[in-house]
Amino acid sequence: xxxxxxxxxxxxxxxYVLNQSLRASxxxxxxxxxxxxxxxxxxxxxxxxxxxxxxxxxxxxxxQRLGSPATVARAYSLEMILDEAAIGGRIVAVFRSLFHAAxxxxxxxLTAMLLFLGYSSAAGFLSIALLKPIFPNNVGLWLDEGVSxxxxxxxxxxxxxxxxxWIIPICxxxxxxxxxxxxxxxxxxxxxxxxxxxxxxxxxVR
Amino acid sequence: xxxxxxxEQLRRGMLELAVLLAIAPGRRYGxxxxxxxxxxxxxxxxxxxxxxxxxxxxxxxxxxxxxEGQGPRPRKYYQLTPIGRARMKxxxxxxxxxxxxxxQMIERVxxxxx
Numbered sequence: 001x002x003x004x005x006x007x008x009x010x011x012x013x014x015x016y017v018l019n020q021s022l023r024a025s026x027x028x029x030x031x032x033x034x035x036x037x038x039x040x041x042x043x044x045x046x047x048x049x050x051x052x053x054x055x056x057x058x059x060x061x062x063x064q065r066l067g068s069p070a071t072v073a074r075a076y077s078l079e080m081i082l083d084e085a086a087i088g089g090r091i092v093a094v095f096r097s098l099f100h101a102a103x104x105x106x107x108x109x110l111t112a113m114l115l116f117l118g119y120s121s122a123a124g125f126l127s128i129a130l131l132k133p134i135f136p137n138n139v140g141l142w143l144d145e146g147v148s149x150x151x152x153x154x155x156x157x158x159x160x161x162x163x164x165x166w167i168i169p170i171c172x173x174x175x176x177x178x179x180x181x182x183x184x185x186x187x188x189x190x191x192x193x194x195x196x197x198x199x200x201x202x203x204x205v206r
Numbered sequence: 207x208x209x210x211x212x213x214e215q216l217r218r219g220m221l222e223l224a225v226l227l228a229i230a231p232g233r234r235y236g237x238x239x240x241x242x243x244x245x246x247x248x249x250x251x252x253x254x255x256x257x258x259x260x261x262x263x264x265x266x267x268x269x270x271x272x273x274e275g276q277g278p279r280p281r282k283y284y285q286l287t288p289i290g291r292a293r294m295k296x297x298x299x300x301x302x303x304x305x306x307x308x309x310q311m312i313e314r315v316x317x318x319x320x
Contacts, residue, residue: 030260033260033282034256034257034260036272036280036282037236037256037282038253038256040235040236040237040279040280040281040282041236041237041252041253041256043278043279044237044277044279044281045237047278065251065252066251066252066253067251067252067253067254071251071253071254072253072254072256072257075253075254075257075258076256076257076260078257083261083264
């Protein structure tokens with residue numbers, strides 16, 4: 001079967017949406033390769049649909065069997081994100097994987113929250129270490145309203161934070177320690193999640 | 207768990223092995239692989255087979271290359287790498303052990319009722 005102009009437009013429309021969805025997931029190289037492969041698939045399916053007079057029905061059936069562009073793009077990006085996080089360990093990929101994991105169930109949500117808490121604590125300690133030399137009177141250990149560690153902008157009148165610059169190496173050490181432990185745990189957890197998804201969600205079965 | 211859901215889980219679990227088996231005889235492109243999966247009654251939302259192939263390629267189980275001139279349009283052909291073949295054999299062995307055990311249990315339960 002050879003497609004009419006309307007049929008060609010429908011195919012181009014599908015590929016356009018798929019392209020946009022794949023590019024949104026981050027990899028231009030992946031998008032280009034995937035798009036080429038899916039287009040080849042559609043055109044092969046169209047070519048083998050001989051003896052079927054209704055082009056629209058044929059095309060819709062082919063695209064329906066293929067899955068929506070969002071479904072296909074999601075399957076690509078999920079595989080990519082988890083791989084990147086588990087193997088490469090890039091912090092952005094780990095965060096994106098955690099956001100995904102948080103939607104997979106109660107256990108996933110709680111573990112992801114725990115890990116976000118770990119990353120936030122690490123960021124807090126490192127920020128104190130970084131800001132203390134710049135704002136010595138605003139950052140430190142505060143004892144006026146209970147015990148708190150952090151920064152106050154502007155600093156309350158007549159109160160100065162306890163602790164001198166010695167707080168910097170301590171916060172640096174604690175922050176880095178929490179960051180390393182959290183990141184290692186996150187990568188291991190994502191690797192396990194990846195293995196589980198490989199067996200359960202490698203593809204959608206109708 | 208509803209029976210349909212269990213069936214779906216079972217097929218999903220088998221998919222990676224089925225894909226490796228479909229490619230094992232020689233170089234194949236996506237649609238050819240899908241036809242083999244249809245033959246084995248592993249009917250898929252077809253578009254999701256490509257991310258799986260891409261992942262198997264990234265994991266080094268498959269090697270892929272675009273070939274032009276062997277059909278009306280360029281096609282991406284996949285073939286097993288030595289690592290992929292070893293993995294497939296290992297998966298087949300494990301599958302046989304599990305399937306054999308389950309078959310024996312089925313025979314014991316259903317066979318005695320005949």
